[in-house]
Amino acid sequence: MLRLCPSRIRTSNCHKSRRTILSRLPLRQPAKILRKWPPVSRTDRVCTKPYIIENKSPGEPKLYIDSGITISIPIMGFHRDPLYYPDPEKFDPERFDQADKIMDYPYFPFGCGPRKCIASRFALIELKALLFKLVLHFEIVPSSKLQQPIQIAKGSFTPAIKGGFLFNLKKLSL
């Protein structure tokens, strides 16, 4: 049976008994940068039984999906759909601030269901630890060679920046 992601997917990082200092960031909130820039821009599922997606309005065709068909699920497309995220190109962390509304957003940078990223919690902790160390010891300055505004490079499976993500690290004297 094909199981597409419902729109109310989000990753939960909440595990109160295992809170650490680094994970004291708002746990019930998504990693906001992964909304606009999900490193895995799409995932897919193979349909194992014929499935019909019913039309939502009269006149709209039903969608018949045969077994064996691969469905591509555009994670980044959902994350940038103005239906759910007004002004989707804007990096606006505050848009997630109302915790009770988070469940209403399609947010699944780590995929969903039984084959969801096995390392979703590990990846967030790892990134927080890396960022923590970086901003503790360095000032991060965009390189003069960085093309701005940034554009997505073509031909890369994961979203990559055209020309490279070039920045300099200035060691802070503590």
Ligand code: HEM
């Ligand atoms: C921010 C970092 C990461 C993101 C956004 C990410 C995202 C994803 C996504 C979207 C999938 C497909 C899930 C689906 O189809 O429902 C996936 C699968 C997977 N990821 Fe990640 N991932 C990240 C980091 C990692 C890391 C650090 C590891 C390993 C140390 C990892 C291991 C895996 C594995 C093994 C799968 C396949 C799971 C399965 O097929 O059952 N990921 N990841």
